[in-house]
Amino acid sequence: MTVQSFEKGFNDKLDKELTIEPRDWMPDDYRKTLIRQISQHAHSEIVGMLPEGNWITRAPSLRRKAVLLAKVQDEGGHGLYLYSAAETLGITRDEMFDQLHTGKAKYSSIFNYPTTTWADMGAIGWLVDGAAIMNQVPLCRTSYGPYARAMVRVCKEESFHQRQGFEIMLTLAKGTEQQKKMAQDALNRWWWPSIMMFGPADDNSPNSEMSMRYRIKRFTNDELRQKFVDVTVEQTRILGLEVPDKDLKWNEERGHYDYGKINWDEFWAVVKGNGPCNKERLEARKTAWENGAWVRDAAMAHSQKRKERSSKKEAA
Amino acid sequence: MTNSKNMSIQKLLYTLQIADNALILGHRISEWCGHGPVLEQDIAITNTALDHLGQARSLYQYAATQFNALNQEEKKGLFVSSALQSLIAQGKLLDEDDLAYLRDGWDFRNVWLVEQPNKDWAYTVARSFLYDCFNYFFYTELRNSKDETLAAIAEKSLKEVTYHIRWSSEWVIRLGDGTEESHKRMQQAINDRWAYTGELVKMSEADTAMLAEGVGVDLNAIASQWQERVASVIEEATLTIPQDTWMQEGGKEGRHTEHLGYILAELQFMQRAYPNMEW
Numbered sequence: 001m002t003v004q005s006f007e008k009g010f011n012d013k014l015d016k017e018l019t020i021e022p023r024d025w026m027p028d029d030y031r032k033t034l035i036r037q038i039s040q041h042a043h044s045e046i047v048g049m050l051p052e053g054n055w056i057t058r059a060p061s062l063r064r065k066a067v068l069l070a071k072v073q074d075e076g077g078h079g080l081y082l083y084s085a086a087e088t089l090g091i092t093r094d095e096m097f098d099q100l101h102t103g104k105a106k107y108s109s110i111f112n113y114p115t116t117t118w119a120d121m122g123a124i125g126w127l128v129d130g131a132a133i134m135n136q137v138p139l140c141r142t143s144y145g146p147y148a149r150a151m152v153r154v155c156k157e158e159s160f161h162q163r164q165g166f167e168i169m170l171t172l173a174k175g176t177e178q179q180k181k182m183a184q185d186a187l188n189r190w191w192w193p194s195i196m197m198f199g200p201a202d203d204n205s206p207n208s209e210m211s212m213r214y215r216i217k218r219f220t221n222d223e224l225r226q227k228f229v230d231v232t233v234e235q236t237r238i239l240g241l242e243v244p245d246k247d248l249k250w251n252e253e254r255g256h257y258d259y260g261k262i263n264w265d266e267f268w269a270v271v272k273g274n275g276p277c278n279k280e281r282l283e284a285r286k287t288a289w290e291n292g293a294w295v296r297d298a299a300m301a302h303s304q305k306r307k308e309r310s311s312k313k314e315a316a
Numbered sequence: 317m318t319n320s321k322n323m324s325i326q327k328l329l330y331t332l333q334i335a336d337n338a339l340i341l342g343h344r345i346s347e348w349c350g351h352g353p354v355l356e357q358d359i360a361i362t363n364t365a366l367d368h369l370g371q372a373r374s375l376y377q378y379a380a381t382q383f384n385a386l387n388q389e390e391k392k393g394l395f396v397s398s399a400l401q402s403l404i405a406q407g408k409l410l411d412e413d414d415l416a417y418l419r420d421g422w423d424f425r426n427v428w429l430v431e432q433p434n435k436d437w438a439y440t441v442a443r444s445f446l447y448d449c450f451n452y453f454f455y456t457e458l459r460n461s462k463d464e465t466l467a468a469i470a471e472k473s474l475k476e477v478t479y480h481i482r483w484s485s486e487w488v489i490r491l492g493d494g495t496e497e498s499h500k501r502m503q504q505a506i507n508d509r510w511a512y513t514g515e516l517v518k519m520s521e522a523d524t525a526m527l528a529e530g531v532g533v534d535l536n537a538i539a540s541q542w543q544e545r546v547a548s549v550i551e552e553a554t555l556t557i558p559q560d561t562w563m564q565e566g567g568k569e570g571r572h573t574e575h576l577g578y579i580l581a582e583l584q585f586m587q588r589a590y591p592n593m594e595w
Contacts, residue, residue: 062416072350
């Protein structure tokens with residue numbers, strides 16, 4: 001078969017909404033885009049463990065502590081499936097870690113903001129996981145099979161996390177004055193970074209066009225952002241909290257909420273490494289990896305010794 | 317003093333002794349979450365933190381029920397912290413969170429081993445291993461307790477603890493019989509944590525009282541099982557058992573190392589700074 005006929009087979013599959021599988025032929029830029037996106041997603045899960053992990057030892061009740069611990073653990077699990085999905089494209093986990101540690105690979109910028117109060121555990125679950133779900137539900141139908149299947153599992157758990165986060169916010173919002181203040185403060189700090197999680201506006205998103213063409217992405221950044229705003233504003237009403245956007249108003253004609261101007265300078269500053277916690281987050285990942293090197297070496301050496309012993313036994 | 321404490325108080329202190337071990341060890345292990353040497357192990361060790369926390373919750377819930385059944389005089393005499401004294405004075409019933417978050421260090425009864433810092437993977441593994449070997453035989457026996465609630469908690473916990481002992485034993489072996497560096501580190505960690513193992517099987521006042529009632533476990537009987545199990549794993553790991561170590565103790569009587577204060581400062585911060593709220 002010629003390259004053209006391979007390509008035709010690939011395009012036919014896309015047109016018929018069939019999934020592309022690891023052994024199928026695929027164009028280089030499809031493979032490259034997927035590796036970039038899936039590894040970035042995996043990195044976001046494990047870097048995302050840090051801001052919430054920050055409150056495990058300080059959770060205000062034993063029940064909340066258990067729920068938070070389980071949630072952060074789930075994120076580690078998501079990282080694991082996603083790294084495995086990326087590995088089917090011909091990259092190793094060690095290579096991906098190396099890209100993360102050297103700054104070549106990105107992760108979601110939202111995790112470069114600090115978690116300064118307990119209410120941030122509510123706001124992250126509600127807003128950040130909420131935004132992630134908007135992004136991820138369409139990915140359950142993304143064209144690459146292993147990624148789509150990983151996302152089905154991830155989305156189920158994420159929606160559980162989102163409800164838990166909302167429940168934390170609701171408890172605070174219905175609590176004492178101090179708790180309500182804590183909840184509003186968290187909403188003020190997490191609202192805009194959450195809106196930015198959908199990425200640059202459509203007219204300024206370098207990778208969007210190709211991703212749409214390959215059915216990796218199913219909706220544009222702005223479409224998803226709008227959907228998130230519409231849903232979340234209603235939830236904020238239930239909480240009795242205020243969205244920190246004075247330009248926010250219902251647009252009857254569009255059937256959507258209009259929202260204020262996004263501070264893209266801040267967005268790009270954080271992407272480029274200048275967020276409040278970029279250095280700490282990367283440092284924490286690198287330290288864990290470097291301090292773990294002797295542990296991984298020991299595990300390898302031990303399993304090698306075991307193999308040698310059992311093959312000696314067999315030979316004897 | 318021994319005679320003045322009635323059996324309901326002894327049982328409460330006994331329950332707290334087990335609960336505090338679970339909470340404090342779970343707290344320490346949870347500090348690893350997100351920082352493990354490899355993702356699979358990050359997830360695995362977090363799982364054990366969740367198990368310990370779950371066990372602590374069942375035990376504190378039971379301890380709270382026992383506490384609430386005491387008379388006012390007995391309640392007042394038990395814990396020192398003003399936060400608890402004030403709840404007791406108001407006639408409020410205590411719950412699991414009050415016991416975990418509002419007692420001060422001298423009312424915690426966990427052994428010193430569990431409050432020791434994580435330091436590195438070898439020290440963490442050593443602490444878990446030495447404790448899991450105790451906990452496995454302890455819960456195995458506690459299943460026969462005349463107290464139905466404690467027996468039921470033991471039955472449920474034993475499934476988890478059986479996994480813990482397997483996990484930590486495997487790691488002792490892997491590190492001991494791994495590279496030269498891991499061997500050295502594992503041996504050092506076992507040596508340094510060894511001084512905290514005597515207390516695990518030393519009978520406290522509550523241990524003795526509850527053993528006599530058929531509620532508690534005979535720790536002297538466990539001591540030999542513990543030694544045997546630890547020795548066999550250490551041998552397989554090509555490590556050696558430390559000799560002539562001076563054994564430290566005090567946790568079961570409410571005397572602690574400097575570490576506990578910092579653990580509680582973190583653990584209890586929210587409940588202390590924002591008291592009497594629902595979370």
